[in-house]
Amino acid sequence: MVGALVLTGCAGQPQLPGTPPPLVMVPDTIAAHELAALPESTTFGDLAAAPSDPAPQSETTGVVVRVKQDLAVYDAPHGRAFARLPATQLANPTWVPAIAEREGWAQVLLPSRPNGSTGWVWLGGPERTEKARSPYVVDVDVDKRRLVLRENGVETASWDVSVGAPASPTPRGRTFIMAAIEETVTRYSPIILPLGTHSETFSTYGGGPGTVALHGWPDASVFGQDRSDGCVRVPPDALRTLTSLPLGTLVLLR
Incomplete structure (x- = not known):
């Protein structure tokens, strides 16, 4: 890491001729080639x-x-x-x-x-x-297979959902809505909401990095069941609501 120094004078203090101004260290300055190498x-x-x-x-x-x-x-x-x-x-x-x-x-x-x-x-x-x-929290009780949406601490909606099967459990912990992607390859969910967490069973889903997501599912019989490969499958109205949330919104998987 290369530190950079910014030259600046103190307000109200004239500089003597030939006297360099004081040096102020920038908290985060890293050379472009070092940043690119990370x-x-x-x-x-x-x-x-x-x-x-x-x-x-x-x-x-x-x-x-x-x-x-x-x-x-x-x-x-x-x-x-x-x-x-x-x-x-x-x-x-x-x-x-x-x-x-x-x-x-x-x-x-x-x-x-x-x-x-x-x-x-x-x-x-x-x-x-x-x-x-973001005033929202998406709270998924994995054991109860229930997703609760809260706004400013108040529950505004809840749904039965499908979570990971015993052999491919949904990972626990806090994460966030990372992106919203229109699905064009498969048709099981019109929108997929990838989270900032991954399957701890699979290293990949269909060639991807094993990213866990919130997404829809065409068969309503899965809701309330542990049937997925680790993702959280949600009903259509839940998907519409979740898609409207800001990116970065906190998701608790507990």
């Missing part, structure tokens, strides 16, 4: 160095961060860079939940393996990131 944090990535989620069953404040340019991801504020978080995920803008904030830094959930991966990013100015708040 492994990408996408659903295809595997980041063994990523810190684990310290509270995988807890809700957040709802703060979500839009990544507007490729950012270095650190193991701690001012720590070691271990990954690069790109500005898009599966052709969707990158929005990730913040689980902690500290002096201009945010610890965010990452979409890569292993499940529960997190990292710290320097928020910086509006050219780097944008902060917003």
Whole structure:
């Protein structure tokens, strides 16, 4: 990592002739070639160095961060860079939940393996990131096969859903809606909502990276059952509602 120094003068303090202005260290400055060399944090990535989620069953404040340019991801504020978080995920803008904030830094959930991966990013100015708040939480009780949607802590809807079969269980923990994809290859769901978590049984689904998703299913008899390969299958009205939620919205799989 290469640190960069910004030259600036102190307001109200004239500089003596020939005296260089004081030096201010930029919290996150990494050379372009170093940033490009870092492994990408996408659903295809595997980041063994990523810190684990310290509270995988807890809700957040709802703060979500839009990544507007490729950012270095650190193991701690001012720590070691271990990954690069790109500005898009599966052709969707990158929005990730913040689980902690500290002096201009945010610890965010990452979409890569292993499940529960997190990292710290320097928020910086509006050219780097944008902060917003999603009032929603998608709460999936895997054992009860029930999905509850809450807005500002109040339940607004709930549905029976299908979760992973005993041989291919739905992974537990907190994750997020990473993208919304119009399905063009198969017809079992018009829209698929990939999450930032993966099957712990399969390394791939049909050639993909084993990304767990919320999606529809044409056979209503599966709802309330443990019949999937790890994804959460939802009824049509649930899919329509979930598709309207902001990217980065927290999803609790518990």
